[in-house]
Amino acid sequence: MDSPVATSQIMIGDWRFEPALRTLTRGDEVVTLEPKTAELLTLLASKPGEVFTRDQLFDAIWQGVTVGEDTLARAIMKLRKALADDAKKARYIETIPKAGYRLIAPVSPVGVPRRRKRNRSFALLVGALVVGIVGTGALLFTQQPQTASTDQPLARADDLYSRFTRTDNEAAISLYEEVLTRRPESAAAHAGLANSLVQRTFRWPQGATGAGSVRDAHQSGLIDTPQATRTLARAEELALRAVRLAPNDGGALKALGLVYSAQGRFDEAIETYQRALAVDESDWRVLINLSEAYNMTGEPDIALETLERAYSGMMTAYESEPQRVADWPGDIAVLIGDYHLEDGERNDAALWYRRALTHRPFDEAATSRLVSVLSETGDAEAVCAEYETRIGPLPACN
Numbered sequence: 233m234d235s236p237v238a239t240s241q242i243m244i245g246d247w248r249f250e251p252a253l254r255t256l257t258r259g260d261e262v263v264t265l266e267p268k269t270a271e272l273l274t275l276l277a278s279k280p281g282e283v284f285t286r287d288q289l290f291d292a293i294w295q296g297v298t299v300g301e302d303t304l305a306r307a308i309m310k311l312r313k314a315l316a317d318d319a320k321k322a323r324y325i326e327t328i329p330k331a332g333y334r335l336i337a338p339v340s341p342v343g344v345p346r347r348r349k350r351n352r353s354f355a356l357l358v359g360a361l362v363v364g365i366v367g368t369g370a371l372l373f374t375q376q377p378q379t380a381s382t383d384q385p386l387a388r389a390d391d392l393y394s395r396f397t398r399t400d401n402e403a404a405i406s407l408y409e410e411v412l413t414r415r416p417e418s419a420a421a422h423a424g425l426a427n428s429l430v431q432r433t434f435r436w437p438q439g440a441t442g443a444g445s446v447r448d449a450h451q452s453g454l455i456d457t458p459q460a461t462r463t464l465a466r467a468e469e470l471a472l473r474a475v476r477l478a479p480n481d482g483g484a485l486k487a488l489g490l491v492y493s494a495q496g497r498f499d500e501a502i503e504t505y506q507r508a509l510a511v512d513e514s515d516w517r518v519l520i521n522l523s524e525a526y527n528m529t530g531e532p533d534i535a536l537e538t539l540e541r542a543y544s545g546m547m548t549a550y551e552s553e554p555q556r557v558a559d560w561p562g563d564i565a566v567l568i569g570d571y572h573l574e575d576g577e578r579n580d581a582a583l584w585y586r587r588a589l590t591h592r593p594f595d596e597a598a599t600s601r602l603v604s605v606l607s608e609t610g611d612a613e614a615v616c617a618e619y620e621t622r623i624g625p626l627p628a629c630n
Contacts, residue, residue, distance in 0.1 A: 244277055245324055245337035247315060252540035253547075256314055263314045264548070267513050268293055272307050276325070276335040285332040296510075308333060386411050386421055393428050398436045404428050419478035423487035426470035430494045433460045433467075446494050447528065455494060467491045482508045482515055489518075493525055501525045516545030516557075520564070536571050539564060562591035566598050578605050594619055600628035 241250050248257040254270035256263040265273065271293050276284060289304055308325060311317075317324040324337045389407035392400040408425035411418055434449035435442040437460065443449035454460060468491045474484035485508035492501035505522040509515060519542035526535035543564045550557045569584030582605045588598035599619050603626070606612035616629035 241342035242277060243338075243340045243342055244273070244335070245315075248342060249273065249277065252537055253544045255544075264544075265314055266310065269307055269310045269314065273311055273335075276333065277339050280335045280337070280339040283328050283332050283334045289332065386418070386424070389421070389424055393424060393431070396431070396435075401428055401431055401436070405432070417477055419474040419481055419484050422470045422474035422477065423481075423484045426467040426474065426487045426491055429463050429467040429470070430490055433463045433494065446490075447524065449494070450496060450528075455496065464491060464495050468495070480511055482511045482518060485511070486518055486521060489521055489525070493521070493528070498525050498529045502529070514541075514545040514548055516542040516549060516560070519545055532571075536568065539568055539571070543568065559592065562588045562595060562598065565591065566595075566601065569598075569601060573601070573605065578608070581605050594623050596623075596626065599626060603628040 241248055243249070244256075246258050249255070250257075251270060251274045254265045254267065256265065272289065275289065275292055286304055293307075294303065308327075312319060312322075312325050315324045319325075319327060322336065324335065326334050326336045328334060385407050389404045389411065392407065393404035395401075405425060405428045408421050408428060411421040412425070415421065430446075434446055434454055435444075437454050437457065440454060440457075443452055443454055446455075449455050455464070468488075471484070471488035471491045474481070475488055478484045485504055489501045489504035489508065492498070492504060502522060502525045505518050505525065508518045509522070512518075519538050523535045523538040523542060526532070526538055543561060546557050546561045546564065550561070565584050565588035569581045569588065572578075572584060573581035582602060585598050585602040585605065589595060589602070592598065599615065603612045603615055606615060612629070616626060619626050620629065
């Protein structure tokens with residue numbers, strides 16, 4: 233039998249737990265867990281009532297990471313605080329002296345386990361993102377490593393690259409090359425130039441119509457031309473150099489993962505993105521890239537779960553970098569809703585469309601999709617009325 237944690241949401245005592253979003257909900261109370269704390273709760277909930285030894289928990293959650301002996305104790309303390317639990321009168325997490333910990337609260341699934349569809353088409357999601365995220369044109373996110381504010385040419389190159397136009401991209405390439413003549417050991421410049429060359433390859437190929445995403449470029453054969461092969465080979469050299477110079481830089485690893493994806497080496501891309509996540513497990517930009525790579529390897533369910541993690545990471549990052557996160561949460565929420573709708577999970581789809589509308593109220597795409605889902609239950613009338621009062625006629629309401 234599948235563990236209750238295999239579902240998108242589970243009840244743990246009085247709390248509704250969404251592992252992908254790392255949230256606990258009880259009535260109007262919502263608590264967002266830290267990544268490791270959420271992993272700890274997910275693991276304990278996978279086998280309620282069973283004692284997990286300290287070694288088992290360390291191996292499962294902090295594998296390959298050097299941490300102190302008190303790390304687990306602090307994580308348990310944070311989890312108890314989130315659950316409003318008391319170690320002396322435990323209702324959720326029980327300490328078994330000299331043994332370990334176990335979850336003693338009842339655990340039950342909410343809804344039914346997600347069905348696995350190995351041959352699901354992802355075209356709807358890719359198309360929605362290409363149209364919905366203005367200026368990016370690609371699902372794979374190509375953010376550079378963090379640039380020091382004192383390096384004006386490099387900062388300028390990053391800014392030009394992020395505008396996603398042909399002229400700006402070419403200007404960024406020139407600036408990155410200029411930086412490298414002065415600072416040949418700049419990992420950020422190597423990674424930025426690699427990203428720009430990948431973008432040039434699939435968006436603006438010479439003598440051909442470009443593609444809106446790496447996925448579309450593969451399908452149209454743009455990546456298979458001799459010139460594209462040479463350009464991507466150079467991009468690979470640059471990205472590898474960036475990683476050698478800064479092996480623990482998430483931006484450098486993202487650039488290398490993007491090159492591998494453009495070359496069709498998706499297994500290597502996944503491995504590289506996972507290395508980037510070892511640096512920052514909540515890096516939503518890496519998670520978006522990783523989601524697409526999983527989809528390209530025929531694992532759409534893992535792709536969806538990863539996309540949900542990306543959304544959660546955006547929510548965490550928004551407080552510190554609102555301009556960089558910008559409209560991404562709304563677009564990703566629509567994508568996730570589309571995914572659930574394609575799977576026949578209409579309630580989950582409606583939930584995600586509503587989330588999208590919390591980021592961009594009256595967004596036409598999210599509102600139209602929500603209306604489509606609610607029309608079968610007769611609950612769309614209120615949504616249509618409010619939209620038409622505030623904005624105007626909505627075709628989906630006709």
